[in-house]
Each structure stands twice: as structure tokens, then as C-alpha cells.
Amino acid sequence: MHGTLSRPGEPGPARGRSGLRVPLTLRLALRELRGGLSGFAVFLACIALGVAAIAGVASISRSLTDGLGREGARILGGDLTYSLINRAATPEERAALDAQGRVSVVTTLRAMAVAGEGTALVELKAVGDDYPSTGELVTEPARPLSELLGERDGAEGAVADPVLLTRLDLKVGDRISIAGRPFAIRATLVSEPDRIANGIGFGPRVLISHAALAKSDLVRPGSLNRWSYRLRIPEADDAALQSRAAAVAKAVPDAGWEMRARTNADPRFAKSIERFTQFLTLVGLTALIVGGVGVANAVAAFVERKRGSIATLKSVGAPGGQVVVLYLTQVGLIAALGIAIGLTVGALLPFGLDALFHDSLPLPLNPTIAPTELALAASYGFLTALAFAILPLGRAHDIPVSGLFRDVVDTDAGRTRLRYRLILAAALAGLVALAVGTAFDRRLALIFIVAAGLAFGLLRLVAIGLMAGARRLPRPRMAAPRMALANLHRPGALTPAIVLSLGLGVTLLVTLSLIDANVRRTLTNSLPAKAPNLFFLDIPSSDADAFHGFLGGLAPGAKIERVPMMRGRITALNGVPAEAIKAPEEAAWVLDGDRGITYAEDLPEGSSLVAGSWWNAEEAKTPLVSFDAELAGKLDLKVGGSVTVNVLGRTLTARIANLRKVEWRSLGINFVMVFSPGTFRGAPHSDLATLTFPDGPDARAEAGILRDVARAYPSVTSVRVKEALEAVSDIVGKLVLAIRGASGIAVVASLFVLAGALAAGHRARLYDAVVLKTLGATRRRLLAAYTLEYGALGVATAIFGLAAGTLAGWVIVTRVMKLEFTLDLSGALVAATLAVAFAILLGLAGTWRILGQKPAPYLRQF
Numbered sequence: 074m075h076g077t078l079s080r081p082g083e084p085g086p087a088r089g090r091s092g093l094r095v096p097l098t099l100r101l102a103l104r105e106l107r108g109g110l111s112g113f114a115v116f117l118a119c120i121a122l123g124v125a126a127i128a129g130v131a132s133i134s135r136s137l138t139d140g141l142g143r144e145g146a147r148i149l150g151g152d153l154t155y156s157l158i159n160r161a162a163t164p165e166e167r168a169a170l171d172a173q174g175r176v177s178v179v180t181t182l183r184a185m186a187v188a189g190e191g192t193a194l195v196e197l198k199a200v201g202d203d204y205p206s207t208g209e210l211v212t213e214p215a216r217p218l219s220e221l222l223g224e225r226d227g228a229e230g231a232v233a234d235p236v237l238l239t240r241l242d243l244k245v246g247d248r249i250s251i252a253g254r255p256f257a258i259r260a261t262l263v264s265e266p267d268r269i270a271n272g273i274g275f276g277p278r279v280l281i282s283h284a285a286l287a288k289s290d291l292v293r294p295g296s297l298n299r300w301s302y303r304l305r306i307p308e309a310d311d312a313a314l315q316s317r318a319a320a321v322a323k324a325v326p327d328a329g330w331e332m333r334a335r336t337n338a339d340p341r342f343a344k345s346i347e348r349f350t351q352f353l354t355l356v357g358l359t360a361l362i363v364g365g366v367g368v369a370n371a372v373a374a375f376v377e378r379k380r381g382s383i384a385t386l387k388s389v390g391a392p393g394g395q396v397v398v399l400y401l402t403q404v405g406l407i408a409a410l411g412i413a414i415g416l417t418v419g420a421l422l423p424f425g426l427d428a429l430f431h432d433s434l435p436l437p438l439n440p441t442i443a444p445t446e447l448a449l450a451a452s453y454g455f456l457t458a459l460a461f462a463i464l465p466l467g468r469a470h471d472i473p474v475s476g477l478f479r480d481v482v483d484t485d486a487g488r489t490r491l492r493y494r495l496i497l498a499a500a501l502a503g504l505v506a507l508a509v510g511t512a513f514d515r516r517l518a519l520i521f522i523v524a525a526g527l528a529f530g531l532l533r534l535v536a537i538g539l540m541a542g543a544r545r546l547p548r549p550r551m552a553a554p555r556m557a558l559a560n561l562h563r564p565g566a567l568t569p570a571i572v573l574s575l576g577l578g579v580t581l582l583v584t585l586s587l588i589d590a591n592v593r594r595t596l597t598n599s600l601p602a603k604a605p606n607l608f609f610l611d612i613p614s615s616d617a618d619a620f621h622g623f624l625g626g627l628a629p630g631a632k633i634e635r636v637p638m639m640r641g642r643i644t645a646l647n648g649v650p651a652e653a654i655k656a657p658e659e660a661a662w663v664l665d666g667d668r669g670i671t672y673a674e675d676l677p678e679g680s681s682l683v684a685g686s687w688w689n690a691e692e693a694k695t696p697l698v699s700f701d702a703e704l705a706g707k708l709d710l711k712v713g714g715s716v717t718v719n720v721l722g723r724t725l726t727a728r729i730a731n732l733r734k735v736e737w738r739s740l741g742i743n744f745v746m747v748f749s750p751g752t753f754r755g756a757p758h759s760d761l762a763t764l765t766f767p768d769g770p771d772a773r774a775e776a777g778i779l780r781d782v783a784r785a786y787p788s789v790t791s792v793r794v795k796e797a798l799e800a801v802s803d804i805v806g807k808l809v810l811a812i813r814g815a816s817g818i819a820v821v822a823s824l825f826v827l828a829g830a831l832a833a834g835h836r837a838r839l840y841d842a843v844v845l846k847t848l849g850a851t852r853r854r855l856l857a858a859y860t861l862e863y864g865a866l867g868v869a870t871a872i873f874g875l876a877a878g879t880l881a882g883w884v885i886v887t888r889v890m891k892l893e894f895t896l897d898l899s900g901a902l903v904a905a906t907l908a909v910a911f912a913i914l915l916g917l918a919g920t921w922r923i924l925g926q927k928p929a930p931y932l933r934q935f
Contacts, residue, residue, distance in 0.1 A: 098395070102402040105382070113407050116371035118825045120411030121418070123361025124454040126818045128419020130357055131446035133438075134350035136423040140439035145335030147208035150179060150267040151303030152314055155321070156331045158640040158667045160721055161300050169324035173317045174306040177206045178283065179267075182298035183610065183790045184291055185783040186279065187250040188241040192779045194276035194792055195237060197251070199286035206305045208266025214245075221259045222282040229285035231256040234277035252289040253787035256281065275797050290788045296611045296759050297640060297790075311336055329642060329719030331666060350513070355521045358508060360822040361453055362525060363577050365461035367826035370570055372404055373465040383469055393470035397493070401466050408458035412451050420447055452507055460500035467493030514658065517889075528577060528877065535873050536572040539866070553854055556845075557861035568866060571827065575870045575912050576877075578823030582904035583878025584885070590897040591886045605634075605763035606770055607778060608797075610790040612760035620786060624764055627778050631764050634678070636742050638761040639753065640667045641720035646708060648715065660707035663745060670718065671761075672748040676733070679743050685712040685731030694751035696727040701745045705732050716746065720753070727752055770795065828915060856917065863916035867909035875905055 110117065146152050155162075155170060162170070170176050180199040185192055202219045204210065212221065212232050222230040228248055238244060238261065248257050262278055292298055306317060314334050321332075376383070379400065386396050423440040431438075467489045505522055512518035543561035561568055612620050617635060624633050643651050643664055651664045676687050676699075683702045698716050705711070710729060717726040727748060735743050742763055766774065779791050845855060878901060886894045 098399050098402055101399055102406060105403060106406060110407060110410075113371055113375070115367045115825050115828060116407060117411040117414070119364025119367040119371075119822055120361075120408055120454055120458060121414040122818060122822050122825070123357060123364045123457065124412050124415025124450050125418040125422075126357030126360050126415075127354055127453055128416050128447055128450035129422040130350055130354050130419075131450060132419055132423050132441075132443050133426065135443040135446050136427075136438050136440050139441055143439050146305075146307075147205075147266045148269050149303065149333055149335055150204075150208075150301070151177065151206055152306045152309060152335045153304040153318060153321075154333045155302045155304075155328075156333075157300045157302075157329070157722075158642075159296065159298060162302060162328075162330075163722070166325045166328050166330075167302075169321050170302050170304060172324075173321060174304040174309075175206070177201060177203045177303045177305070179204065179301045179303065180283065180286060180292070180298055181301070182291060182296070183276065183792075184251050184279075185779075185787070185789070185791055186237065186241070187780070187783045187787075188243055188247070190780060191241045192776075192783045192791070193237055193240050194790065194796070195233075195251070195279045196276050197286075197291070198278060198280050199283045200280060201283055205266050206303055210265055211263035212260040213263050214260055216260060222280065222285070224285070226257070228255040228257040229281060229288075230259045232260045232262050232280040233258050234279070235261045237277035237279065240277070250783075250787070251279070251281075252291045254285070254289055256285070275792065291611075293613060293759075293788070296613075296788075297638075327719075327722070327724055329644070329722050329724065331642065355508070355518065357818065358453060358504075358521075359525070359581070360818045361457050363574070363826060364822040365457045366570070366573050366577075367822070368408075368458055368461040369465055370826065372462045375404070376400065376465055376469055394492075397466050397470055400469075401462065404458065404462045404466065405455075408455065408462075411458075412454040415454060416447050416451060419450060449507065449511060453504070456500045456503045456507070460497055460504065463493050463496045463500070464489050467496075524881065528580060529573070531877065532573045532576040532873070533569065535576065535869065536569040539572065539869055540566065540568050552850075553857040554861055556855075556858035557865065560858070560862045561865065571863075571866050571912065571916075572870050572873075574823050574826035575867065575908060576873055578820050578827070579871055579874025579905050579908045580878045580881065581820060581823070582908060583874055583901040584881040586900035586904055587879060587882030587897065588885055590900055591882070591892060591894055594895060594897070605765040606631075606775055606794055607764040608792040608794065609762040609764070609782065610638075610759070610792065612762055612786070612789050614758055614760055616786065617760040620760075620789070621762070623782075623785060624762070624778070627781055628764060628766065628774065630767050632767070633762060633764050634742055635760050635762040636671050636673065636677075637753075637758045638669055638671050639720055639756065639758045641670045641718040642667045643716060644719050644724060645717035645726075646710060646714070648717075654708070657707050660704050663704055663708070668746065669744055669761075670720070670746050670748060671742075671744050672750045672753050674750055677743055677747060679736045680733040680747075682731050682733050685729070688730055688749050692730070693749040695749065696725060696752045697730040697749040698727040698752070699731050699733055699747040700729055702732040702734050704745060705729075718746070721756065723756075725752065824911070824915075827912060856920070859917060859920045860913065863913045864909075867912045870912075871905040871909045874908070875901060 152174070167176070178201060182197050184195055184197045186195045200218070200222075204218060210218065218232075220230075221232055224230070231249070231251075233243075233249075237249075238247075238258070241249070243249070243258060245258055245260060248255050250256070256279075262280065265278070265280075268278075286292060304317070306314065309317065314336070318332060318334065383396055383400075386399075387393070420442055423438065427438050427440045470490055470493070508522060509515050509518045540562040543558050546558060549555045549558065560566060609620070609624075612635075614637065621633060621635055624631070645651060646654060646664075654664060656664055674690075674693060676682065680699075685699075687699070688697050700710055700716065710716075710732075712729055712731060714729045715726050716729060717724060730749070733747075735745075737743065742761060764778070775793055775795075779793070782789055782791050842855060846852075875898070879896065879898075883894050886892050
């Protein structure tokens with residue numbers, strides 16, 4: 074330690090080379106840091122890792138949001154888009170749109186493609202020669218769209234996703250049949266600019282012309298199709314767009330269409346980004362908080378190394394508070410370096426992602442430096458460093474000089490002063506305020522904070538319990554077990570640090586393992602056993618009875634259900650317009666876009682009444698509706714209230730007759746809203762049917778039915794439930810992969826903390842080893858003692874991690890995801906075992922070098 078403190082009345086801070094006065098505390102801190110950052114590797118790694126995770130997630134989210142905003146017109150296919158379900162625009166509606174700008178039309182629907190003995194569900198998209206009105210359509214080979222889709226040699230043209238060619242074993246030039254009409258595949262689809270706007274698809278994309286669609290039997294009254302009218306007004310600014318939209322709304326107020334503007338191309342997707350960003354940010358914050366334990370260990374070891382310097386300062390009259398400020402300044406400077414590293418990595422992450430995967434990214438990414446998000450990540454880093462560093466530093470305030478020189482093993486300085494505990498409380502309050510104040514879902518953020526606090530508290534109790542238990546156990550006769558038992562509870566024991574770091578890591582691994590297992594079990598095992606095997610859409614109502622008989626002939630023992638189906642949008646609840654209702658996030662989807670609706674005389678299977686009564690024959694003649702009870706509670710709907718919907722351009726209001734509980738996970742036919750028959754009697758509609766085999770899935774029988782239905786009823790769309798679930802499972806798998814990646818950062822942080830905890834105990838271990846070897850202990854006996862110690866800590870921590878991780882997994886699966894929970898500890902046990910083995914190996918690796926030291930040089934120091 075070099076340098077002196079100014080006495081009262083002496084000149085103040087010295088001037089630097091630039092002439093600016095440098096405070097003495099900062100000058101001394103910088104002077105001490107000239108010796109390097111030895112011992113702070115774990116500190117830097119923990120801070121940098123956590124900050125990089127938060128900054129990276131936030132920067133990518135901002136880049137995606139900016140990309141959606143910048144590419145809004147390309148995503149929508151126009152500056153304003155108006156969508157209608159099950160019908161095209163009327164002449165009056167089309168005239169209102171034409172008056173505001175150049176209009177292009179895109180129609181999307183599902184259909185069955187047949188090639189030889191093979192069939193496949195496809196996402197059909199009918200476009201005009203002006204498609205796309207913005208952006209670029211890329212095909213292979215590249216040809217004008219009119220040439221690719223035009224009629225030639227007795228067949229209409231089509232551009233197909235390469236997945237379809239692989240599935241049906243086709244090549245460019247081959248023909249497929251859609252709705253009984255031949256289509257020649259003239260190119261494969263490489264990319265389409267408006268793919269995101271089409272939502273999740275359950276089949277490969279096929280582009281055809283509007284002329285070809287008109288010749289088919291796919292568009293009929295009641296069939297499920299979406300007509301999108303895209304207005305291109307490139308010269309209009311945002312205010313002008315609002316004015317044009319208002320003019321359309323005034324001209325045709327009852328059109329019942331869904332309108333989107335380029336400024337908010339996909340609000341549902343933007344909300345999903347915000348929600349997923351919050352989750353990953355909380356995972357990153359977990360990594361930072363876990364790393365905070367490493368910060369505390371590193372700072373405690375730093376104070377231990379600086380005993381001589383602290384003693385010197387206090388012996389020449391430096392107040393304890395000034396000593397704390399001096400070393401807190403050093404820690405702050407080192408934390409700033411770690412934060413700068415984390416911010417740099419996080420800020421560059423979107424640019425690296427764009428450079429490596431630009432052509433394969435399905436989303437528009439606009440890499441940008443996000444100052445607000447980076448400042449937020451830096452705030453998390455500083456507050457975490459302060460919260461975990463202040464107590465180890467504050468304990469040195471009241472230690473007498475004699476104690477600093479004499480105390481080697483027991484570093485316990487007693488109770489920390491109130492001022493440092495208040496600083497800790499303020500730092501923790503700042504972390505809570507940041508996490509909750511910036512959260513998309515504040516309830517989830519609060520749950521996370523409470524869970525993190527409980528985890529830390531419980532792990533502290535586990536450590537205290539282990540130490541108390543070890544203290545009360547009888548002393549073994551053998552030397553190695555006796556030493557291991559003593560090491561668990563002695564002054565300066567590693568028990569609290571190892572239990573905390575290893576416990577958090579095991580808990581996180583077990584939680585992720587159980588969530589992953591339950592989500593995949595739900596998607597791959599439980600649902601197919603309960604669900605129908607096949608769904609059939611767009612069954613013409615005039616052919617419904619004949620189709621039912623046809624299915625019965627193909628599968629005599631199968632259960633067949635059939636209901637009428639239409640699409641409609643909720644426009645008001647209890648007279649309040651849907652856009653004015655602030656629904657909770659878990660229920661807002663009901664008001665966003667169109668919903669499938671039906672009517673029925675009897676209570677649908679899989680439903681049970683919880684309020685009101687089902688209508689009788691007389692009541693069924695009036696407009697009544699049965700609403701899902703859970704959603705009704707979230708939307709504040711009760712029996713006697715009203716629901717207004719727009720169906721096929723017609724607006725009608727129905728009274729809520731009853732509320733019912735729906736078993737959605739059965740995947741049977743059910744709807745949020747079931748209307749009385751009199752509400753839509755005589756309205757054009759199609760039917761929806763399901764087929765369930767009595768003995769479970771039968772791949773060969775399903776394939777045969779799909780082929781026969783596609784030939785006999787080419788306009789009917791057939792969906793294999795297994796394929797739909799596989800598509801959903803693929804999406805969920807990608808989300809789980811992202812969660813695993815982010816959570817892996819927290820696990821890595823816990824490993825850093827564990828390594829830091831072992832490094833922090835190096836001096837005490839070295840002291841023990843020297844003394845014991847002087848007394849005749851062999852390396853083998855010492856190694857056995859340390860193995861037993863680390864093994865006991867690992868097993869005890871793994872038991873806690875299994876229990877806590879199972880509880881956390883159960884809460885997330887049942888309360889957040891609303892799924893059934895099955896205890897499958899196979900993956901969790903593997904994770905816990907590996908964690909324990911790693912802890913033992915890491916501990917022994919650090920101990921091995923200590924055991925090789927010769928006693929003489931260290932005895933002279935001690």
C-alpha cells in the first residue's frame with residue numbers, strides 16, 4: 074500500500090496531468106489497481122456474463138421491434154391492410170378502398186394437394202400479377218409471376234415450397250391436383266416478403282393465381298378463407314395514413330374487417346416479442362444475481378488479501394468509513410470494466426446475428442445500438458455489484474488493527490454496521506424497481522423476485538442446517554471423516570458459498586428439465602391419445618350428410634363428430650366496443666382478430682355448465698350464446714350480459730345464456746362461443762368434422778382416408794392431428810432451445826461462482842494443508858478428507874435442488890402454462906448427478922495444487 078491520507082488543513086486532492094483535481098480516494102484506488110486484477114477473474118466474468126445476457130436480449134428485441142416498424146409495409150404487403158373472413162369485399166367496400174390508393178388482393182386458405190398416391194395439406198395463397206406490391210418475391214428459377222402462374226398446356230401454374238416437393242417426391246415441372254384441378258409446379262418458393270403476416274402455417278406454401286382460384290370449388294359460401302386488401306400509399310406519412318383509414322371507416326362503418334397499418338404491422342407478434350424478451354431478461358437477471366454471489370466471494374477474498382493495507386491505513390488514523398469507500402471505489406472501477414465488457418458483447422450481438430444468419434432469419438432484424446436498453450443493463454450490473462459487495466467491504470469497518478494483523482483463518486467481523494445494511498437494502502430495492510418497472514408482465518416479475526428471494530433464503534438455511542448438524546454429530550474415529558466433518562462447520566468454512574452456488578445451479582437445471590419433459594410429453598404423448606386422429610374442414614353444408622356417410626364407410630368403427638362452423642369477430646361486449654376494452658393479456662386474444670364460432674341445440678361434448686342453463690327448443694329460436702367460463706371471468710362477462718359479433722359482414726348481438734367449462738386439451742370440437750341455432754339459422758356455413766379411431770392412431774388407415782377424401786371431396790381440407798402437433802412441437806422446441814441457451818448462461822454463472830468460492834478459500838486450505846502436513850498427514854489422507862467434504866456438500870445441495878426445482882417446475886407447468894404435471898425425474902437426476910460430480914472434481918482440482926506445496930516457506934510466512 075503506498076500513499077498517505079491528507080491531514081486536516083493540508084492541501085486537498087492533487088492535480089492530475091490535465092490540471093484537474095483528482096480526489097484522494099480515487100487516486101489511491103487507481104494506484105492500487107496498478108498491480109493488476111489478480112483475484113478478480115470470477116468477479117469480472119460474473120458481471121460481464123450477466124450484463125451481456127441482459128444487454129444482448131434487450132438489443133435483439135429492440136432490433137426486432139425496429140425491424141418490424143421499418144419493414145411494416147413489406148410485412149403487411151401494403152401501407153394499410155383490410156382483411157375479411159369467409160367473404161370478398163362488396164362493391165361498396167371495394168370502392169371505398171380504391172378511393173384511398175392502389176389496391177392489391179391476396180386470398181389465403183388451406184387445401185389438399187394430391188400427387189399420385191400421396192396427399193399433403195398446403196397453405197394456399199392466391200395472388201395477382203401485381204404481387205408483391207412491396208418487397209421482393211424470390212423463386213427458383215426466377216421468372217415473371219405471370220409466366221409462372223399462368224395457364225399453359227392444360228394446367229394452371231403454381232409456385233411451391235420445397236418442403237412440398239420433398240414430401241410428395243416431386244420436382245419442378247411435375248403436376249399436382251388441388252380441388253380436383255391440375256397445377257404444374259413451375260418454380261420453388263425461396264422467400265416471400267409478407268410471410269410473417271400469414272401467421273403460423275401447418276403446411277407448405279403454394280402460390281396460385283386469382284384466376285385459378287376462381288375456377289376451383291374452394292371459395293364458396295361458408296368456406297374458410299381470408300381476403301386481404303392491401304393499399305399502397307408510399308407518399309403518405311403516418312398522419313395521412315390515419316386520415317385515409319378514418320375515411321374508409323366512415324364510408325363503410327359496418328364492414329367488419331380487420332385493419333392494420335404499416336406502423337403496427339403485427340401487434341400480436343410485437344407483444345409476443347415483448348413477453349418473450351421479458352422472460353429471457355429475467356433469466357439473464359438470474360445469471361446476474363447468481364453471479365452476485367461470485368462478486369461477494371471475490372470481494373471477501375479481496376479484503377482478505379488487503380489486510381495489511383487496511384491495517385496500515387487504520388493504524389495511521391484513517392476512519393473505517395474512508396477505508397470502505399476506498400475499496401468500494403476499487404470494486405466499482407472493476408465492476409465498471411466488467412459492465413463495459415458485457416455491454417459491448419450485448420450491443421454487438423444483433424449485428425453478429427444479422428451478419429451470420431441474415432438470409433435465413435424469418436424475421437426482419439434491424440441491428441441498432443439501443444442506448445436505453447444498454448443503460449438498463451448497466452444499471453442492473455452496478456446495482457448487483459453494489460448489493461453483493463457492500464457487506465464484505467462493510468465488515469472491515471469495525472475490525473481493530475490488531476485483529477486485522479492477527480486473524481488469519483476466522484474472518485468473521487461480527488455484525489455489519491447499519492449504514493451498510495441500508496445501502497444493501499437500497500440496492501436491492503433498486504433491482505426490484507428496475508425488474509418490475511420495466512416488465513411487460515409485472516405479476517411475473519414479482520413472482521420471479523419472490524422466488525429468487527426464497528431461493529437465496531432457503532439455501533442459506535440449508536447451509537446453516539448443514540453446519541449445525543455437522544457440529545452436533547459425533548466425531549468419527551477415522552482421521553479423514555473427522556477432518557471432513559470439521560471442515561463443514563469450522564470458522565471460514567466453504568459450506569455457505571458452495572451450497573448457494575451449486576444449489577442455484579442444480580435448482581435451475583432440474584426446473585428446466587421438468588418443464589421441458591412436461592411440455593414435450595403434453596405435445597407428443599398425452600394429446601394424441603385423447604385427441605381425434607383427423608380433422609376435416611370446409612365441408613360444404615349441402616354435402617355434409619353424404620360426407621358423414623362416406624367417412625363411415627371408410628372407417629366403420631370410428632367415432633365421427635360434425636358441427637357447423639363459421640368465422641366471426643367480437644365487436645363489443647356488454648355494449649362496449651372491443652377496441653375500448655382493456656382485457657388482461659391471457660384473454661386479449663379473444664378480442665384480437667376473428668374466432669371460430671358455431672351453433673348447437675345441445676351442450677357440446679367436453680363441456681360442463683358452471684352458470685346459467687342450456688336453452689330449450691323455444692329459447693333456441695332467439696339469439697343466445699354460451700361463453701367459456703374461464704375467459705368470461707377475465708373479461709368480466711356474466712349470465713345476462715351481451716356479446717356482439719360480426720359474421721359475414723352482418724353484425725348481431727346475443728344474450729349470454731350460460732357459462733361453461735371447456736376441456737380444451739382433449740382437442741375435440743369446441744368453441745369459445747356456441748350460439749343458439751336460431752341465431753344463424755339459414756346463414757351460409759361449412760361443416761367441421763373429426764374422426765377418432767377406437768384403438769388409437771393408425772398411420773396407414775389415416776393415409777388411406779386422406780387419399781380417398783382428397784379424391785372424392787377435393788374441396789375438403791383434411792388435417793392429421795399428429796402433423797399439426799408436430800408443427801406446434803417444432804415451434805415450442807425452438808422456444809425451449811432459446812430458453813435453454815439463456816438459462817445456460819445462469820448455469821455457467823453458477824459454475825463461475827463455485828470456482829470463485831473454492832478460490833476464495835485457497836488461503837485457509839493452504840494454511841490447513843501446511844499445518845497438517847507438518848504434523849505428518851499424507852496427501853492421500855488429506856485428499857480423502859476433502860473428497861468426503863465436497864461429496865457431502867454436493868449430495869445435500871443436490872437433494873435441495875431436486876426438491877426446489879421440482880416445486881418450481883410444478884408451479885410453472887400448472888400455474889403459468891396451465892398443463893398437467895407429471896413427475897419425470899430421469900433428466901433431473903442426471904443433471905443433479907453431473908452437477909455434484911463436477912463440484913467434487915472442481916474442488917479436488919483446486920485442492921491438488923495446494924497439497925503439493927512444501928510446508929517450510931509458508932510456515933515462515935504464517
